[in-house]
Structure formats: structure tokens, C-alpha cells
Amino acid sequence: MDGDEAIAIVGVGCRYPGADNLKDFWELLRNGEDHITDIPKNRWNNQAFYDEDPDAKGKSYVKKAAFIEDINGFDNKFFGISAAEAKAMDPQQKLVLECSHMAFEDGGFTQQYLDGSNTGVYMGVMTDDHRGMQLDALEDMVTYTATGMTSSIISNRVSYTYNLQGPSLSLDAACSSGLVAIHLASLALRQGDIELAVCGGVNLLPL
Structure with a gap:
């Protein structure tokens, strides 16, 4: 070559997140969709992990994310x-x-x-x-x-x-x-x- x-x-x-293929992804972009959501319980129990203190050991201070x-x-x-x-x-x-x-x-x-x-x-x-x-x-x-x-x-x-x-x-x-x-x-x-x-x-x- x-x-x-x-x-x-x-x-x-x-x-x-919000698109399972290229066609869906194009529609997502064209529509300006936002697929950041609250963390669903079927992924993990965020109540057990969340802490508003970002320095808390073994914890996370994130409440939202994007999921496929x-x-x-x-x-x-x-x-x-x-x-x-x-x-x-x-x-x-x-x-x-x-x-x-x-x-x-x-x-x-x-x-x-x-x-x-x-x-x-x-x-x-x-x-x-x-x-x-x-x-x-x-x-x-x-x-x-x-x-x-x-x-x-x-x-x-x-x-x-x-x-x-x-x-x-x-x-x-x-x-x-x-x-x-x-x-x-x-x-x-x-x-x-x-x-x-x-x-x-x-x-x-x-x-």
C-alpha cells in the first residue's frame, strides 16, 4: 500500500447507551439524546456504595452513569x-x-x-x-x-x-x-x- x-x-x-447498533446511534446523535441516568438497581445497589464524601474509603460519590x-x-x-x-x-x-x-x-x-x-x-x-x-x-x-x-x-x-x-x-x-x-x-x-x-x-x- x-x-x-x-x-x-x-x-x-x-x-x-441508548443505541444497540449504528442506526440507533445515528438517531441518538441527531436527536441530541442524553442517556446519563440514575444508577439502576439491576446493575448495582448504589445506596450501599454511595457517599457524598469523595474521599470516603471503599465508596463512590457518583449517582449517575451511562448504561447499555x-x-x-x-x-x-x-x-x-x-x-x-x-x-x-x-x-x-x-x-x-x-x-x-x-x-x-x-x-x-x-x-x-x-x-x-x-x-x-x-x-x-x-x-x-x-x-x-x-x-x-x-x-x-x-x-x-x-x-x-x-x-x-x-x-x-x-x-x-x-x-x-x-x-x-x-x-x-x-x-x-x-x-x-x-x-x-x-x-x-x-x-x-x-x-x-x-x-x-x-x-x-x-x-
Whole structure:
């Protein structure tokens, strides 16, 4: 690839608060919707965690946040993952798999086309709350605990599921993680290291 050649975005997949796909997200932006809400009890009991003192140990002084719907509504059979393994997976792994599949469909890429292709996966990820929760419950450890709580697997899941043969990495650059992932993918495309890239970011508090 010529170093000055433009890079085309050929497919997009996303999940955001108030939007389960690209069409919904566009409508959200067009309407100027605000999906910051009170923390719902089905995510966590904020009364147990809240304290108006921002320096209170073991507490939070946040009352509102933005939430996506049904973080555990994952069709594991569709991706060839057993129920036992899916139960141990960080919800961020599930979201990235789902959004990557959306992007492939949006771009018109079939599984046959992707199989064995020189496609890289670059994912930005900052939080690892699921890992902390698993380490606090070692008595519940199962065969899939290690892969289920490891950030590197967030990108590796996509590579493995679609047999993508390019680089597969998860990176933490704090709030810029997703943008840095896109930057690295762009460099790899321009250098000819890969022919196609799946890149983006994920951030979820799975309480």
C-alpha cells in the first residue's frame, strides 16, 4: 500500500447507551439524546456504595452513569462458545465479538472471505473489573477463568473466531485506548503488514 493512500472504513459495529447498533446511534446523535441516568438497581445497589464524601474509603460519590442494555444477553452458540465458557467471560469480550460481527456484516464480509485472511485485530481496553471480581472469588474458579478474565483475550476472541491471521492485540492507553488502537491499525495497513483491520475500543463496568 502506498504510504499516502487513504484508508477506507468499510464496516461499523457499535453498542452505546441508548443505541444497540449504528442506526440507533445515528438517531441518538441527531436527536441530541442524553442517556446519563440514575444508577439502576439491576446493575448495582448504589445506596450501599454511595457517599457524598469523595474521599470516603471503599465508596463512590457518583449517582449517575451511562448504561447499555442487557450486558449478559450473549448468543454463545452463534459464536461456537459453550455455556460454561460464556459464563466465565468478561462481558467486554462478548461486546467486542458482537460489535466485530456487526462490522463484518455492515462491510459485507463473509466468514469464508475472512477465514485465514491477513486481518489484524487492535482493541483498546482500560478497565478490568471482571478480573477483580474473579480474583475475589477464587473458590468459583473454573477451567475458563483465566481466559475469561484476561484483557488480551478481548482481541484474541475475534481473531480465533474468524481465523484471522494478522496481529491480535489489546492495549491500554487509558482514555485514548480506542484511538491508539485505530492509530496502530492504520500504521500496520500503511506498512503492508495487514490487508484488513478490525479496531476499536471497549469499556464496561460489569457490576
